[in-house]
Amino acid sequence: MIHINQIRKSYQMGSLSLEVLKGIDLNIEEGELVSIMGPSGSGKSTLLNILGILDQYQEGEYHLAGTLMKSLSERKAAYYRNHYLGFVFQSFHLLEFKNALENVALPLYYQKVSRRKRNRKARELLERVGLGDRAEHMPNELSGGQKQRVAIARALISDPKVILADEPTGALDSQTSDQVMDLFKEVNASGKTVVIVTHEAEVAEKTSRTIHLRDGVVQNDTHNAGVAS
Amino acid sequence: MIFNLDHWLEIWQTVRKNKLRTALTMFSIAWGIFMLILLLAAGRGLENGVRYQFRDDAANSIWITPRITGEPFRGLKAGRSVNLTIEDYEMVRDTIPGVEHITARFNLRGNFLVRNGLQFSRFPIRSVHPGHKYLEKTEMRRGRFLNERDIDERRKVAVIGNRVVDTLFKQTDPIGQWIDINGIQYKVVGVFTDVGGVGEQRMIYIPITTGQAAYGGANRIHRLMFTMGDADLEESKRIEQNVRNLLAERHVYSPDDPRAIRLFNHVENYQRFLQLFQGIALFIWIVGIGTIIAGIVGVGNIMLISVKERTKEIGLRKAIGAPPSDIIGLFLLESMTLTVLAGYIGLVAGIGTVELVQHVLGTMGNPPEFFRDPHVDVHAAAGAALILVLAGVVAGLIPARRAAAIDPIVALRDE
Ligand SMILES: Nc1ncnc2c1ncn2[C@@H]1O[C@H](COP(=O)(O)OP(=O)(O)O)[C@@H](O)[C@H]1O
Ligand SMILES: [Mg+2]
DSSP, X not given: OEEEEEEEEEEEETTEEEEEEEEEEEEEOTTOEXXXXXXXXXXXXXXXXXXXTSXXXXXXXXXXXXXXXXXXXXXXXXXXXXXXXXXXXXTOOOOTTSOHHHHHHXXXXXXXXXXXXXXXXXXXXXXXXXXXXXXXXXGGGSOHHHHHHHHHHHHHTTOOSEEEEESTTTTSOHHHHHHHHHHXXXXXXXXXXXXXXXXXXXXXXXXXXXXXXXXXXXXXXXXXXXXXX | OTTOHHHHHHHHHHHHHTHHHHHHHHHHHHHHHHHHHHHHHHHHHHHHHHHHHTSSSOTTEEEEEEOBOOSOBTTBOSOOBOOOBHHHHHHHHHHSTTOXXXXXXXXXXXXXXXXXXXXXXXXXXXXXXXXXXXXXTOEEEEEOXXXXXXXXXXXXXXXXXXXXXXXXXXXXXXXXXXXXXXXXEEEEEEEEEOTTOHHHHTOEXXXXXXXXXXXXXXXXXXXXXXXXXXXXXXXXXXXXXXXXXXXXXXXXXXXXXXXXXEEEXXXXXXXXHHHHHXXXXXXXXXXXXXXXXXXXXXXXXXXXXXXXXXXXXXXXXXXXTOOHHHHHHHHHHHHHHHHHHHHHHHHHHHHHHHHHHHHHHHHSSSOOTTSOOOOOOHHHHHHHHHHHHHHHHHHHHHHHHHHHTOOHHHHHOOO
16 A cells, blocks of 8 residues: 655755655555654654655655655645545644534545535544534534544545554543544554554554654564554 | 635635624725725716816817007007907908807997886897807707808897796797897897806897997907817917917017917816816826725735634645645635625725715705716726726735645644
8 A cells, every 4th residue: 555665855954954764665555554653853754744745755756555656746646635545633633613523524625525425424424433422513622532533534534545643642641542542443444554653652552563763764663463453 | 616605604714713803904995995986986076067167168269358468569568458350350260270160259248128028127248250159059949040141231130048038028939029129129030048057048149240330349349269179289279379479460569478368278278177187087096096905915914814823724724635726716715705895895885975975966056066976987886896806816816825835744743
């Protein structure tokens, strides 16, 4: 599903060039549940942004579902993000002036799906993440765990191939984190490829494979025996 | 995009979030348009006022009244009367190119007792040539105006204003009737009206030769007037100069003597006024558009702030797949909606106010002459509407492009 070959990425800061990813090789197959770990500043988010076609890389190749993702126009990138990918963020990023249902439905708006269809599907997904009774609530009326479940429902609504999550439990207490991770596992069980960036060992333990980054290279790639994917 | 309900909902949601700010911005746009409409209408009112002042007399005419020389010339002293005669009339008529309709006037001073049987009253009399009809815009209602035979034969005929008919004739047809002016019988050959008002409509015209004979004028004239077709300002000035030179030569005074004759060139004055009003109109547009530009800048600013405040939102929209065109459209539509809506309010308020002023002027007994019929013409309104839509686009363009350029990674960074 995700094939990365010798990817290099550096940030130009004035005359200085800061190399963040120094030649990463990575293959993630369809249906895997993968965590990316590493110390702060090791390039986890940068890698995830490249996987999410939010960021460019200078060298190497990235194939998503068999398509090369390089030097895409803004419009093309938007199209692939919308159809192939679902994002989950540490701080949820729900739109404050839209209720839970409208937030979940938003990606389909950019696919020009009719309002009725959008809302029906959004309601289904809210049911699935256990928030069927919160559909009309505004984000500020929801707890952190509930918000993240709304965000996961939003990531799922366009039926993407891959879910990318950057520290999705970073703002949650451990009990809520467990619930959210259970939800990710469920999503993964339904056939989606899931990639989670985290620095929490408890989170990584719940995934079937953990990739350790350090100083911009893959230091370690381990399969967790106990977790089925 | 315009027909997409979701877009309108999005705009409504953001507008509702910033009620006061939106209201203030819309007010500044509405005010700009309102003022532009009022100024344009006021300019039009003033212009119509001036046109009204000129309504009576032919605007393409020159009027000359002889006076007293102010400078010594060729050994002659200053202070001599310039006496114009029928010969001057004929010379101007026959030798100056560009002169169209021409008439002299021999004044009969004061009002004369005019009688028709038992009906009598006092009326002013003018003795003139047939060409006079074109200088006062005399409109014949019945019969005819004076003609050349009246002049040549010194006929005792009169052309009377409709007010004269009202007073002297009641129901009967005045044409062919005889009236008594100061003891002399005149046959009525025509009835006229004049847009110049009651004073002109009480006038009685008789042939100039008849007037001169009856009141001891020999061949003296008191005024010389002529039209110049569709001569422009330059040509009218040329004709004016030719006439000045001719008269100065004939009556032996300096052509530059400002006191020898009084000459009133309507073309020049009319053109001056028209130019003045063109200038005022231009000024009004500049001021009005300046006001609108201030409004646009206001809207643009508000939108920029809005983009900044909504950075996270825009970043999120892009992350979940909003194409740049969609982001641009969202902001353009928002700014267009604000400007068009506000502008429309200003437009309606402005036109409403103008209509109200018009109504008030209409109900006034004697409306002011210098300010008449202020109104907004269709072109001005259409122009204002076009400016508004463009304003909306311009106001939204920079913020929209800035929004589209937002980097979702930066916008969504968790810190
Ligand atoms: N836009 C940027 N410009 C310059 N340096 C950046 C930028 N984004 C990230 N970096 C740097 O790249 C490195 C990796 O960042 P990041 O991928 O966010 O690490 P992680 O998510 O593992 O903490 C850090 O040293 C960070 O300072
Ligand atoms: Mg990070």
